Amino acid sequence: MNITSLLTKDTVLLDLAASSKEAALSELVGKLDEAGKLSDREAFMNDILAREAQSTTGIGDGIAIPHAKSSAVHEPAIAFGRSAPGIDYEALDGQPAHLFFMIAASEGANNDHLEALSRLATFLMDGKFRERVLKAASADEVLAAVNDKERELEEPEEPAEPAQVQAEAAPSPGKVLAVTACPTGIAHTYMAAEKLNERAKERGIPIKVETNGSSGVKNRLTPEEIAEADVIIVAADTKVEMARFDGKPVIQTKVGKAIHETDVLLDRATQKDAPIYHAEAKSDKGDSTEPKSGFYKHLMNGVSNMLPFVVGGGILIALSFFWGIHSSDPASPEYNAFAAMLNTIGGGKAFFLMVPVLAGFIASSIAERPGFAPGMVGGLIAITVSGVEGADGGSGFLGGIIAGFLAGYVTLFVKKMFAKLPDALEGLKPVLFYPLFSIAITGIIMMLINPQLTKLYTGLSAFLEGLGGTNQVLVGLIIGAMMAVDMGGPVNKAAYTFGIAMLDAGNFNFIAAVMAAGMVPPLGMALATTLFKKRFSRQEREAGKTAYVLGACFITEGVIPFAAADPARVIPASIGGAAVTGALTMLFDISLRAPHGGIFVMGLVDGGIMKVLLYAAAIIAGAFVTAFLAGMLKKPAVPAA
Secondary structure: HHHHHHOOHEEEEOOOOOOOOOHHHHHHHHHHHOOOOOOEEEEEEEEHHHHHHHHOOOOEEEOOOOOOEEOOOOOOOOEEEEEEEEEEEOOOOOOOOOEEEEEEEEEOHHHHHHHHHHHHHHHHHOOHHHHHHHHHHHHHHHHHHHHHHHHHHHHHOOOOOHHHHHHHHOOOOOOEEEEEEEOOOHHHHHHHHHHHHHHHHHOOOOOEEEEEEEOOEOOOHHHHHHHHHEEEEEOOOOOOOHHOOOOOOEEEEOHHHHOOOHHHHHHHHHHOOOOOOOOOOOOOOOOOOOOOOOHHHHHHHHHHHHHHHHHHOOOOOOOOHHHHOOOOOOOOOOHHHHHHHHHHHHHHHHHHHHHHHHHHHHHHHHOHHHHHHHHHHHHHHHHHHOOOOOOOEEEOOOOOOHHHHHHHHHHHHHHHHOOOHHHHHHHHHHHHHHHHHHHHHHHHHHHHHHHHHHHHHHHHHHHHHHOOOHHHHHHHHHHHHHHHHOOHHHHHHHHHHHHHHHHHOOHHHHHHHHHHHHHHHHHHHHHHHHHHHHHOHHHHHHHHHHHHHHHHHOHHHHHHHHHHHHHHHHHHHHHHHHHHHHHHHHHOOOOOOOOOOHHHHHHOOOOHHHHHHHHHHHHHHHHHHHHHHHHHHOOOOOOOO
């Protein structure tokens, strides 16, 4: 399929009226919509803006290639726009954009379409083509320029004279390989590849470039080529397969730099100015091939592995209450051996492992397998060593996060410390040196700092206990907000402990407010993914389905994936909804004798069916507040690459 089947006269705008970036995008989207290429103009515009929020598509040299793969595209197409005065597009080179090619790829676009779209990216590397399009007097002339370029690429290239080849190859340092990849795999991937190929050919540098695009990996580097390469350039803004380059000199950079700093990269390649890549080590440079920040990736690795313990343990605890609130206490008349077994498995074992598992997998994300053991030990210290009189629970979730990151980076330091050991001792590193020193250093630091973290927790608990005699609705609002501040951390646990203390004292209102408010953050964000779908990625919408279950079970940690990805918006929205629920629960004078269980224990609310309905109303009201706040605050989702 050629490009002229995607770029047609009815999608060409020779004179854009827009004077700003967003207005230009809106004008091009409108042109596509008028041509019948879109099924939902607003949705496609949101997808285009979301792609721009990820990184600018103003590639420099006066060119912008806004693009998106979207379910709102009825028929794959390209819209062309031109602005003589130019538009400030936040381009990579800081110059105004004059030529705009908007690529609309359908979510299920086939390889023919994607390859045609990627070919356009290579056209724009040709200065003569750009000049011809810039001066075109009509839509027909634009299409003619595209047609001529299509034919030019289809013609076989004449082989160079042997003497010329030899002369051009003389300055070459040897074989250079490259990999290019961008998040959507449509434009920048192929433009970077074309620029590297073009400049390397002009300079007589043998090169092979692998592209990781929407239609898959093309021109894949073989193990033999990698083995023979002198240097490898990885220009990527998304994850690529790196383990195969273990032991080779590798230059890691952004895909945009391969387009605009091509000669700089080739100069480094010819001078062999590249560090040796080690597959077991994570790059500590700013040029990363990971699509997300390191903090987010490491935290999510811990959270995703922790959640099964939270879900399984929380539900087992709730189920144990079916036999009575004190069914796990051997001294109580309600005691039931099976209920006690469920409570022990859920609370005593599964919940106990939650924080160590969180810390262990954060550390292993940073330092791979050697980080797991020190992370687990650090997490265990966080929940068992308080150093504060009267405090049994340690620093909880917050301490676990700190222990995980601490253990991970301590392990990286230890690995670097033993990097130059003789080869004969290589086998002792993972079984002796790494665990011994990583566990010792992490453990000592956690033993020293955990008492201070625990003091924060106990201080918050004391503050809450001092509020017991004041306005009950105000107290409900405060402890409701606290349940949502850190999603299971010390502030959350302080509020929960206050509820337990009041329960022991015979006041059952506070634990009702605590549980209701703790259910709101995950329920509210789940509801937001249902009501405001365009504000969330497909992955987040899937997480929302799980959050419904977690929220219903009083597992506040179910909101962590949303909060970690967008804390500035999710946390305030969660606090607002939880505070409303806490205040309403106290206003309705709801009392509950169960310290955990969510919807499984709502039947235990004192006062009959009316109180149960009021309790449910308070939770639903808070969830809607959180959902609407999140929907108003969050930006449109970035579509998956």
